[in-house]
Amino acid sequence: MSVLVVGVSHRSAPVSVLERVALDADGITKLVSDVSECAYVSEVAVISTCNRVEVYAEVDRFHGSVEALSESLAARAGESRLEVTPHLYVHYDEGAVAHLYAVAAGLDSMVVGEAQILGQVREALRRGQDSGSLSSALNVVFQQALRVGKRAHAETDIDRAGQSLVSVALDQVEGDVTGRRVLVVGAGSMAGLAAATSVRRGAGRVVVANRTPERGARLAGASGGVAVPLTALPTEIAAADVVISCTGSTHLMVHREALALRDPDHPLTVVDLALPHDVDPEVAELPNVHLVSLADLAERLSSDEGAVDVEAVRQIVADEVVAYAAARRAAQVTPTVVALRSLATNVVDAELQRLTGRLPELDPVTRSEVEQTVRRVADKLLHSPTVRIKELASKPSAVSYADALAELFALDPDAVNAVTRIDAPTQATGEGE
Secondary structure, three states, rough: OOOEEEEEEEEOOHHHHHHHHHHHHHHHHHHHHHHOOOOOOEEEEEEOOOOOOEEEEEEOHHHHHHHHHHHHHHHHHHHHHHHHHHHOEEEOHHHHHHHHHHHHOOOOOOOOOOOHHHHHHHHHHHHHHHHHOHHHHHHHHHHHHHHHHHHHHOOOOOOOOOOHHHHHHHHHOOOOOEEEEEEEEEEOOHHHHHHHHHHOOOOOOOOOOEOHHHHHHHHHHHHHHHHHEEEHHHHHHHHHEEEEEOOOOOOOEHHHHHHHOOOOOOOOEEEOOOOOOEEHHHHHHHEEEHHHHHHHHHHHHHHHHHHHOOOHHHHHHHHHHHHHHHHHHHHHHHHHHHHHHHHHHHHHHHHHHHHHOOOOOOOOOHHHHHHHHHHHHHHHHHHHHHHHHHHHOOOOOOOOOHHHHHOOOOOOOOHHHHHHHHHHHHOOOOOOO
């Protein structure tokens, strides 16, 4: 079994294409369900953010799995699936693990080094665990990815390079937000970051508009602002200096008509961080309205990317991928080692039983001492070879030490496979959060 990822992101597709495959919570559930029906797939997890949708799967066949995952992901775009397919990318086995580690470390983000992706990877893991679509193999890989991301932020200066997408967007506001009235549309994690960043930058007042009053009130309270219903959008937009919209809606939240009450002489910056977009692009045609979209941010950030030195993080990712591969290779030989030790135990038991039949007059103390001696001899004979074979198996090599061991000792393949099935959940080692 190997890890496969099929995805689309800001690096492979324009925002217009990303919008066609953008997923809400129900869409993620449906995508996981579709992929899980593939005969070659045993585990599934989906990472869905404002600039990427990626399907991770544990598979036992490459070509059939790639086709199934690609079709399921492209199908999210409906009639536009043919436009999406050329923008899909595929990573397999260690390449897929390396990609996930790079994503968690912030190397593949629109804003290189941003830490928000860690929460999104954690959410994908939690969602997979809760739904049962993710089991031992992907659980280990995702847990390790979270650890790699934390290590990258703890051991390098990537935090200094990385900003949130909200911070970069607010940099586009003419002047700054100090003393300004900021309207945040939505109450999710991105909206919370928008409100908090605005307050940190000295916003005079933060207003939160959300469909669910309780969530809006909670976010507004955390940022020292006030909550309003969505029906109040025209009035609040008219009073705002900056509007930041970042909902999970599949429909427009800010129409051109919603700006009808504003003073056309009053400058307004509208930031649209949603995918698909929340704001009608036609608002940019109104006087004194400056629209900042994800497409604008993607273009700006791609031109600045080369200025960020992330070699230390890349090295961490490379080292962790090597460690993962070594641990997996070592784990693959474990069932064979267990089968060998089981064979040795059976041989010892048979010989002791034979000894008992030939020397029935042995007293219990002597029989116990003989038994312990024979078992110690068998253990000592097996110790060095089994330790050494695990060391050798952890290194890249064309030699299959597990196969060689099974051949040398004529191990029953069914016995090895039985150990593999029993031992599968613990073969790979991983450190949790």
